[in-house]
Amino acid sequence: MHGKKTTDFAEQINEGLDEILSSDPKTLIMGLGVTDPKRVFGTTLGLIEKYGSSRVIETPTSENAVTGIGVGLAITGYRPIMIHQRLDFFLLAMDQLVNSAAKWHYMFGGQQSVPITIRLITGRGWGQGPTHSQNLHSWLTHIPGLKVVMPAFASDVKKLLIASVNDPNPVIFIEDRWCHVQRIDRNLIKSEHLEIGKAEVIEIGDDLTIVSAGFSTIQSLRAVKFLKKHEVNVELVDLKTLKPLDIDSILTSVTKTGRLLVVDSGTEISSFASEIISLVTRLAFNKLHQAPEMITAPDVPEPTSHGVIGEFKFNSTDIAKETLKILNKNLESFDFFELRDDLPDVPNSNFSGPF
């Protein structure tokens, strides 16, 4: 069906949506721009033509009401997939997310489920700045009743999206904008069914465990590959789902390595990294050789200027250096040149898999 040898993350979402719409007539897509010329970074290409305007619904710029309309559809038999081109705009929909979607099933005595998937795209680079690049996944995990999925790889984003839509609960599906351009060979696409709530150990190692999700996993993987070349063996756990959290996979890894570094794109206070460190410390304190560490964004809104963003954001070099520091290695003996980014505010030109 697809003649091309390679695919990218955005195309995989597009193919996932196509598969979802064709397999279940009760599914539908709603969002601002789902039928526009750009088609949400290409992720909704070809869908209005194939499924029509009653399945692919263009919406007004009304994040809150449209989310509530999705809930109304969900409790009356439909499975809406809602799309927001920037997570930051979705903050206007907190009432419908928190007071309606998340609680409906519980609050009304378990009578109506709310099978709604909300795709939120996080901006990164190119001057996205304070209100177009917020990584607020930690907030969303705080709400009982929500599930939060944060895919990293083009190879599994389709299966994770399908699993999210098949889930009978509200699922927040967070896509880093830079993940969208990640290109891979088609033969790397996972064919097996993926479950929400399952992490994956994507690199095996004994020295230290890195836990991350979304684009942080991509950055971590680059650092881990670099370190492997220098005989530093890091285990990398890609969470895929933040809630429900696969704590068992994290504990198994930390039990083996005795060291933990959490890499989290969110700001440091009440971050998801803090949550993981808290859990590991409480549940496996005696397995730790030393205090866990985390790399997060600082507790500062993100500045826009491309002149400063390279220093402001952490990158693969920072992850490699932090790992070496934890392991008490001499940083002087490493040349980090190959980990540098081409430019700090656009994805690297070599941004393709396998990583």
Add this chain to the structure above:
Amino acid sequence: MSKDQPMLLECYVLASKIRAVEEMIASEYSKGEMRCPVHLSIGQELVSAVVGLNQRKYDTAVSSHRAHAHYLAKGGDLKKMIAEIYGKVTGCCKGRGGSMHLIDLQVGFLGSSAIVGNSIPIGVGSGLSHKLNNSDALSFIFLGDGAIEEGSFYESVNFSAVHDLPTVYICENNLYSVYTRLNQRQPLERDIYKMVESLGIIAVKIETRNVFECLKSTTKLINMARTTKKPIFIEYDTYRWLEHCGPNQDDHLGYRPQSEIFKWKEQDPLLSLKEILISNFGVSNAELKVIQQEMANEVLAAFIQAKKDEFPTLDQSMSDVYAR
């Protein structure tokens, strides 16, 4: 005119039932067994009754914090509502929602929300469902004058208009958002229904003073909505007799003019219904008394049962966070 009699009588039955339930809640509330906020509809019963008479079982409805009357008029289970207010596991939400969160899926009452304006888009979503299902069902959205000030209201009406959805907005304008009068919240010279009309849907104001006209106009409009499957908005002028939240009078606070309170109590919808039934339709006082007695008995039974019912266990209250 006699063909109108059964409908008016039914209207009386519904309004009496609502009044009887609300009065019982008010009189029992001080015992401290209904330990959740209650927003009573005494004085506002007519709107729910005239709308309820025109709802079909497969129509859906959503409502706000002041939802008892809407729930009952849609045919919601009385026992489950009272048990819910008492916090019992037999309640319509298993004791998780209380007075402000009512649901009865058997009759299409999808839910009510404590957050002003919150349930409006949910009702629009249900309207979109009806449209996608090619059904002639209507989605009724109950709201007050306060919700008009919420962004969700504007966003919802706009969506209903753009997508031509079978949504019936029922706005009970009781002039106050808690203690704050309408003229402090919205421009004095701007009528709510006219503002809504300018958003692109049919919007009408129906006076409640003449109960017969009120019923007739409501019926006509809802029939029209069912035929056209287009959104409509109906504003009713109405008045709550008691405090915003709770079982008491709060006229001593002085936030509402005495003359206004007096005028609206004079205009008691139940009394008006009774008068018109007796003088224009030959119904006897005795017949109406029988109806009232039947209502009183039903309500009493619901309270007796609710008091007897069990509270949820902690285990029961920890379940259902996620659907499986």
